Amino acid sequence: MDAAPDPSAYIDDFARFISASPSSYHAAAEAGRQLEQAGFTRLVETEQWFGAGGGPAGRFFVIRDGAIVAWVTPEGAGPTSPFRIVGAHTDSPGFKLKPKPTIASNGWLQAGVEVYGGPLLNSWLDRELELAGRLVTRDGREHLVRTGPFLRIPQLAIHLDRDANAGLTLDRQRHTAPVFGVGDLGTADLVGHLAGLADAALTGADVLGYDILTADTAAPARFGQGGMLFAAGRMDNLSSVYAGLRALLDVAADGHADGTAPHTSVLAAFDHEELGSESRSGASGPLLDDILSRIVAALGATVEQRMRAYAGSWCVSADAGHSVHPNYPEKHDPVNRPVAGGGPLLKINGNQRYATDAHGAALWAIACREAGVAYQEFVSNNTVPCGSTIGPLTATRLGIRVVDVGVPLLSMHSARELAHVNDLAALRLALAAFLAPAA
Incomplete structure (x- = not known):
């Protein structure tokens, strides 16, 4: 595969994006910062977007909680112009801080998490x-906050559990509370600590609500033969968020907003996919439809014209997938066996856990060919239940055609996941080819 002769610059930038994005809220903010730096305008949902001051053509983005939607509408767009959408999600599995989160137990200070x-x-x-x-x-x-290295979930020493290597079972309530110090309840206040980090003038009493999660603090790293392996936290699914962000910036830099391209290019990075997407900022919620509807309304579309625009649209649902695991090969399909470094995945499932169909497969093949990258098919072993993505949800919610893709990983949903640098860089190129106006 000749996806990127030297992916180093992209991988370095991606590593910085991961480090800047310990939560979905930080990921949306960092993506917004990069978009503003590239000339995109942030819109506020409670305000009028387009009026006497300007039309809908241009480069814009909206942040709703931990989700971000950005788009480039060309000057030539009309009421039936379709959309090309890259869909992804900003959240990753982990732990979330509970109410009354400071716990004291046997001389240790711990955080209450779910x-x-x-x-x-x-x-x-x-x-x-x-x-x-x-x-x-x-x-x-609203204040974004992060502590840096602060907590640890300590494992029980093998001297106290001689059978640990025979099978480790963790009780989600008793065994996952991280420690952050020693003392009693009178010596610590987690919420107060967070408040002080957000603003030295704040105390815990000033905080009326919070959405705080854990993140691994180890820095992303390249390693292995030729430095071609890449390990980091939250690659499911920041690998797709960042590839989609860079693809949209590529399209904007090529002057898409100034031309007569046949479609509006969109990045939709939702929150709460790991929980099922049922929220105001999740893919099952109204976020994407709200924004697309406001765009087509500003273009003068009637209800029928909006339906025509949606009918001509495509969404690439980009979410990380599975590489064949060398220690567990029996868990994978015996014929379709994607490997790290073989290119992004085309994800297929006969039971519509992924939304790919024949037309979507052809679309992805064309995008990869135009980008000069290889791709691989992924399908589950029949004995292993298949996960799902925002793809089927988006297709169901909007009636837009969807194809599911992503980079192959090992250790998905681990605190630290593994990918091949060429696959990460190739996904950005293929998504840029998908978003770009036809030649």
């Missing part, structure tokens, strides 16, 4: 973790 999504629990043991997310204060303001 499991968020479906993490590989054992992978979170004995790692330096941070708390990251948002606080809302009594004045209604």
Whole structure:
């Protein structure tokens, strides 16, 4: 595969994006920062978007909680112009801070957390973790906050559990509370600590609500033969968010907004996919439809014309998938066996856990050919249940045609996942080819 002769610059940038994005709220904010730097305008949902001051053509984005939607509408767009959408999600499995989160137990200070999504629990043991997310204060303001290395979920020593290597079972309530110090309840206040990090003038009493999650603090790293392997937390699914962001920026830099391209290019990075997507910022919610409807309305579309625009649209649902695991080859389909470095995945499932159909497969093949990258098919072993993505949800919610893709990983839902650098760079190129106007 000759996806990217030297993916180093892209991988370095991706590593910085991961490090800047310990939570979905940080990921949306960092993507917004890069978009503003590239000349995109942030719109506020409670305000009028387009009026006497300007039309819908241009480069814009909206942040709703931990989700971000950005788009480039060309000057030549009309009421039936379709959309080309890259869909992804900003959240990753882990732990979320509970109310009354400061716990004292046997001389240790611990954080009260609940499991968020479906993490590989054992992978979170004995790692330096941070708390990251948002606080809302009594004045209604939202503050992003992160602690840096602060907590650790300690494993029980083998001397106290001689059968640990025969099979480790973790109780989600008793065994996952991280430690962050020693003392009693009178010596620590987690919410107050977070408030002080957000603003030195704030105290815990100023915080009326929070959405705070854990994140692994180990830096992303290249390693292995030729430095072609890449390990980091949250690649499911920041690998797709960042590839889609860079693809949209590529399209914008090529002057898409100034031309007569036949479609509006969109990045839709939703939150809460790991929980099922049923939220105001999730793929099952109204976010994408809200924004697309406002765009076509500004273009003068009637209801029928909006339906025509949707009918001509495509969404590439980009979410990480599975590479064949060398130690568990029996868990994979015996014929379709994608490998790291073989290119992005085309994800297929006969029971519509992925939304790919024949037309979608052809679309992805064309995009990869135009980008000069190889791709691989992924399908589950019949004895292993298949996960799902935002793809079927988007198709069901909007009636837009969808194809499911992603980079192959090992250790998905671990605190630290593994990918091949060529696959990461190739996904960006293929998504840019999908978003770009036809030649």
